Amino acid sequence: MSRPISSVSSVDHYSPPLRALHWLTVIAIIVVYGVTYLEGLFERGSVGRAYIWWTHISVGLAILGLVALRFAFRIAGPVPPPSAALSRPVHLASAVAHVLLYVLLIVTPLVGIYLAFLRGNEVTFFGLFAIPAPVAVDREAARSVQELHEVLANALVILALLHAFAALVHHFVLKDDVLRRMLPR
Structure with missing residues (x-):
């Protein structure tokens, strides 16, 4: 059954690809952050530890x-306008949080790649391709970059948890549409 043209132009949910990418990103953050806690189970230089990294x-x-x-997908659109349930200050806070999340989702992995290069490691993507280190090994700089990478990763996880908490408050306490717009239909 087709919808009237007026309702097609008014988008109230994120598209299926954007929703899928959102939840895949959530899973990826859990994996990339969580797997680091498994490092201690393996000795330095072991196959298991190499697999973790x-x-x-x-x-x-x-x-x-x-x-x-x-x-x-956001550029290709359409994306829904801000939820009518959000006041102007809450919408502004949400927009700032989303920008910070995107910045951290980009900068954190880039700093991690630079860290691998400083350690003299190539960067590989599931064994499909490898990028050799384009910079000289610098263990001292790598320690500083590692600290920065950890701070960024922790900031990303904390901000993502706050984002999730806010979505849950909107859903279960305020009972508005904020979370439903990103849930599978």
């Missing part, structure tokens, strides 16, 4: 790809 780097690169796809 191979996974971490590959999923980090996947996050960059997911963000690029999200931008492409």
